Amino acid sequence: SQTIHQWPATLVQPVGSPLSLECTVEGTSNPNLYWYRQAAGRGLQLLFYSVGIGQISSEVPQNLSASRPQDRQFILSSKKLLLSDSGFYLCAWRSRDRGQPQHFGDGTRLSIL
Amino acid sequence: AQKITQTQPGMFVQEKEAVTLDCTYDTSDQSYGLFWYKQPSSGEMIFLIYQGSYDEQNATEGRYSLNFQKARKSANLVISASQLGDSAMYFCAMREVYYNQGGKLIFGQGTELSVKP
Numbered sequence: 259s260q261t262i263h264q265w266p267a268t269l270v271q272p273v274g275s276p277l278s279l280e281c282t283v284e285g286t287s288n289p290n291l292y293w294y295r296q297a298a299g300r301g302l303q304l305l306f307y308s309v310g311i312g313q314i315s316s317e318v319p320q321n322l323s324a325s326r327p328q329d330r331q332f333i334l335s336s337k338k339l340l341l342s343d344s345g346f347y348l349c350a351w352r353s354r355d356r357g358q359p360q361h362f363g364d365g366t367r368l369s370i371l
Numbered sequence: 372a373q374k375i376t377q378t379q380p381g382m383f384v385q386e387k388e389a390v391t392l393d394c395t396y397d398t399s400d401q402s403y404g405l406f407w408y409k410q411p412s413s414g415e416m417i418f419l420i421y422q423g424s425y426d427e428q429n430a431t432e433g434r435y436s437l438n439f440q441k442a443r444k445s446a447n448l449v450i451s452a453s454q455l456g457d458s459a460m461y462f463c464a465m466r467e468v469y470y471n472q473g474g475k476l477i478f479g480q481g482t483e484l485s486v487k488p
Contacts, residue, residue, distance in 0.1 A: 290474050301462060301480045302416075307473040315473060346414060352474055357423055359406050360476055362416035 260285035264349045264363030272371050277322075277336040279366050281349030284330065289351040291332040292360060293324055296346040308332060344370045374398060375465055375479035383485050384453045391438070392448040392482045394463030402468035405446040406476065407437065410460040419461075422446060450484075458486045 264281045271277060283289055290309055294302040304317045306324035314324050321340050325333045332349060346367050350360040376395045384390040396405065407419040422430045422437045430437040438447040450457055460483050464476040 292473075292475075301478040302476075304475055307475060309473050317475075348414075348416060350416070354474075357404060357421055359418040359421055360474075361418065362408075365414045365416075367414070 260351075260361065262349065262351055262361055262363045264366060266366060267364060268367045268369075270369045270371060271339050273341055274338050277334070277339050277343070277368070279334040279347055279349075279368075281332045281334075281363055282330055283332075283351045286351070286353060287329060289330065289353060291326060292350040292352070293332065293334050294348045294350065296348060296365075298346075302348065306334070339370050341370050344368055374477045375463055377463055377479035377482050379482045380480075381483045381485070383487055384450075386455060386486055386488050387452055389449060389451045390453055390484065392450070392461050392463075392484065394446045394448065394479060396444050396446060396463075396465045398444075398465065398467055400467040400469050400471075404466045404468070405437070405439070406464040406466070407435070407446075407448045408462045408464065409457075410462065410481070412459070416462070420448070453486045455486050455488060458484060460484075 261284045292307045293305040295305055296302050307315050308326040311326055322336050346365050348365045349363040352360045374397050403424045405422045409417045409419055420430050420432045420435045420437050422439045429439050434451045436449045460481045462481045463479040466476050
């Protein structure tokens, strides 16, 4: 069966520090991968998605970047965090088959001090 | 323009009763999919049910069913026999098929459901 791992679960970082959140998927190949951010009590905002290794599409211009160095690995990064980067970050994957849902990791709660 | 609208920010339901969570959507795509997710307070997003735009029958998954009214562009989630563990945020989402490289989902703002004992 397929599983998705996302870490860390919680992260507290000072303003101006770098960020690296990692997401890996097991049990499938060539998935679509997604990074979302969720503000408290709000819906999900799509940040990046990837349809293959090295292929990254950005949905919202911002302080963050994403990379896909391997088929089942998706990394969210920042060189200098802002206070506004605080939030709940979710990674998701989906197979290419018709009608398949996105499956989410457990998320990372990021607090910027 | 907002493509997914959930008009109920919060709802209460008595345990063992049924509840309907509303979702309306807007798309010009003829082929699309509609999804419902549950997000407990722990934060993970749990997939509940899927309805394709060409599916003739309403989707059902255990206690969850989707009341799909295509002409009205609504996809309401019905939870039968509510349980205390159903207390959570519920999100409706849509995926358009055409002009949607990557299979992106568009989410509504969610409905917070509280089940009373």
